[in-house]
Amino acid sequence: MEFVLQNTELKSYLDSHKYDFEEMLLNQAVTVRDKIDEILRIGDIDLINNAHKLVSYVIDGKSEELKKFARQEGIAWATHSLTLSFKLEWVQAIRRTLWRYVEMYNEYKGSNNFENFFHVEKQINNGIDQFLNAFFINYSTYKDSLLLAQRQLVENLSVPIIPITQATAILPLIGSIDSFRAQILEEKVLTEISRLQIQTLIMDLSGIAEIEDDIADHLTRIINGTTLMGCKTVITGLRAEVVRKIVNLGIVFDPGTATLGSLQQALNKYI
Numbered sequence: 001m002e003f004v005l006q007n008t009e010l011k012s013y014l015d016s017h018k019y020d021f022e023e024m025l026l027n028q029a030v031t032v033r034d035k036i037d038e039i040l041r042i043g044d045i046d047l048i049n050n051a052h053k054l055v056s057y058v059i060d061g062k063s064e065e066l067k068k069f070a071r072q073e074g075i076a077w078a079t080h081s082l083t084l085s086f087k088l089e090w091v092q093a094i095r096r097t098l099w100r101y102v103e104m105y106n107e108y109k110g111s112n113n114f115e116n117f118f119h120v121e122k123q124i125n126n127g128i129d130q131f132l133n134a135f136f137i138n139y140s141t142y143k144d145s146l147l148l149a150q151r152q153l154v155e156n157l158s159v160p161i162i163p164i165t166q167a168t169a170i171l172p173l174i175g176s177i178d179s180f181r182a183q184i185l186e187e188k189v190l191t192e193i194s195r196l197q198i199q200t201l202i203m204d205l206s207g208i209a210e211i212e213d214d215i216a217d218h219l220t221r222i223i224n225g226t227t228l229m230g231c232k233t234v235i236t237g238l239r240a241e242v243v244r245k246i247v248n249l250g251i252v253f254d255p256g257t258a259t260l261g262s263l264q265q266a267l268n269k270y271i
Contacts, residue, residue, distance in 0.1 A: 074138030206237025
């Protein structure tokens with residue numbers, strides 16, 4: 001008898017041994033076995049049903065469906081930050097289990113014909129490799145896009161310039177400012193001043209409890225840069241400890257920079 005992988009008899013054989021297949025698969029993927037319920041809860045990903053779907057696509061040689069399925073899986077795993085080592089272990093367990101059942105099916109049919117072995121090997125292994133390749137490409141691509149979106153969100157939150165009139169805006173700075181955030185401030189503030197045609201920028205520092213030496217230098221450059229762009233900077237809410245640090249560092253703001261005790265005072269004066 002000549003063994004043909006696409007034969008519907010093989011699928012019928014797998015269907016009739018569905019639960020035995022699942023048990024063997026779970027024994028092959030020891031680490032993942034304990035995570036199945038957790039992955040279902042976190043990402044709504046049913047690993048058991050998806051294993052049957054992958055096997056079906058591989059046996060039927062449905063390349064396009066396989067790629068689409070891999071894309072969906074890659075995006076889902078990236079979205080929920082699921083561990084890639086679990087996915088790799090799971091798919092390799094599916095490969096081993098499928099091969100074992102192909103062997104069992106061949107024994108069941110009483111076939112010793114190995115003429116089609118290389119065709120069988122190529123279709124099974126290439127199909128699963130194709131799935132893994134598409135999965136990892138889509139996982140990586142989507143993960144990168146998520147990281148970029150998160151970084152852009154952080155940047156926007158780090159530089160919350162709020163226009164209050166056509167020519168005046170407020171930049172409230174809250175929390176700690178590290179070198180990364182200071183660099184974003186320096187780049188974004190000047191860009192937004194140009195884009196929004198801001199003439200007066202009220203920089204409220206009441207939310208900053210302390211400031212590092214190099215960060216104070218960044219703020220000085222920002223203030224001086226806004227002046228060069230024809231924008232008046234008004235600093236409000238400087239705390240005593242921040243003022244002492246500025247004085248001790250010998251930092252001198254641009255002569256055109258105004259300072260007021262509170263944001264409310266600046267609003268009363270400039271709005």
